Amino acid sequence: MAFKISTDCIACGSCLPECAAEAISEGTEYYTIDAEACIDCGACADACPVGAISEL
Numbered sequence: 221m222a223f224k225i226s227t228d229c230i231a232c233g234s235c236l237p238e239c240a241a242e243a244i245s246e247g248t249e250y251y252t253i254d255a256e257a258c259i260d261c262g263a264c265a266d267a268c269p270v271g272a273i274s275e276l
Contacts, residue, residue, distance in 0.1 A: 221275050222258035223265055225251050228272040235264035235273060 229250030243257035265273040
C-alpha cells in the first residue's frame, strides 16, 4: 500500500529528503507521491508537519 499527499499539503518540502525511494515530487500546488515507486516506509508521513500524508 502506498502513501498519498492530500490538498492539506503546504509545500514545505519536509517530506522530500525523507523519501528513500525518491517517489515524491513537487506539483503545481502541493507535493505528490508516485504510488508505483513508493516503498510504503512511512518516513514522509512522519516528517509532515501538517499531517497531509496518509496511506491510500
